[in-house]
Amino acid sequence: MAFVQSLKCRECHKTYPIEALHVCEFCFGPLEVAYDYEGIASSISREKIADGPPTIWRYADLLPIDGTDYVSLGVGFTPLVRARSLGEELGLPDLWIKNDTVNPTGSFKDRVVSVALTKARELGLKVAACASTGNLANSVAAHAAWAGMESYVFIPANLEKAKIITTSIFGGNVIAIEGNYDDVNRLCAELASEEPTWAFVNVNVRAYYSEGSKTLAYEVAEQLGWRAPDHVVVPVGSGSQLTKIHKGFNELYKVGLLDEEPHVRVSGAQAEGCSPVAAAFAAGHDYVRPVKPNTIAKSLAIGNPADGFYALEVVRKTGGSFGSVTDEEIIDGMSLLARTEGIFAETAGGVTVATLAKLAREGVIKSGETVVAYITGNGLKTVEALEDSKGPTYVIKPTLEAFSEVYASRRSK
């Protein structure tokens, strides 16, 4: 649906044609997609969406794509789960979990990649590439395989083993870099200058790619019966997802899908070992000082977050907050979510749940609020983080006596 008008610099508002561009030539500000919202409003309706596919493409009118030749493994429309047990533990009676662990490659990155590679094909780009902390690598490699595109994914060499294996299975090129994510990102930003016919999903097609995260807001609103929640808690790596979720709720109102103007408080979750945005929030700064990451939440280990500044702006403007949590709290958060709701999240999900708990304890999140926590990656990707803390409850000999003994001691507890 051709409601895309141009790319526009967020800082100086200079406009550019719809091409693989991500940076304003004049001020280096980020480019974003400009839409014809009146056109969208006259085309879109709740009924039309309900008749669409059970994927992110039911919201195609609000995505930066012209045709209908989607690169999609069946992405999105993941469950919004009423979290009664977890809510009871945290004193939040109206708590919901957006369970994005069940996307095709196990994380929300499938949303942004589906949009990015669909756009890449429309732009005639042949090679799919990315800088990744792992989830994006999985998704780019899988979608490129499905679309028959060549792929190059760049990852830090110290990534969780599972994420490396689950990327290489798709048969593309996996380039492990001796450095951290910020090194990988810098290399890819330079490479994008040299390989203009490649689609680096989070570099030169980032303006389109990042729009995919808006569907996290669309789905939640639709699943709540076309209303926005009062408060959302979102994990922060680059900060892009948080800003796009906020944008998504506002767009729904703009095009007439929500009756009331949403006032969603947006809170961000970071790991203490990599919390440049949370630290800037706490210190009252409007700039984000880069850090060297050291945390088990590797999918959030971005020391120089590209959208950190904008994420800060959204959290402040909406009356949200930031929390940062230790590695121990992250594992506790993962365990808490698994034991109360039966959802196994990766370490980033532990960050979100631990931050949710912290903000609830501090009274920042109010018990009367409809709260949605975004759980964006599957626990099977980061089992290494649990190796020392999880295992069998008992190891016994294969005899009835041995089991009776542990069963008795179990029951007496």
Place this chain on the structure above:
Amino acid sequence: MSTVRVPTQLRSLTAGVAELEIHGSTVGEILRKIDSDYPGLGERIFDENGVLRRFVNVFLAEEDVRFLEGLDTPVKENQVLSIVPAVAGGAN
């Protein structure tokens, strides 16, 4: 002599040249030298106060100069300086 890598977004000002050879003892000195050799380049990477723009990253030997001494970081002979646009998405 140090090598400065120029991103595509600035190559219209360097007649398409991707790598420049520049003399200078600090990051700031080298960047200002480029501005005098290629007029207009300075205002694209520095703001009105002479500070690196928010969306401009400069790396010396692969290290972000914000982790070093910023524009005062000393540059050794044959080191490579890269100007790289920050990758941000934006919203609204």
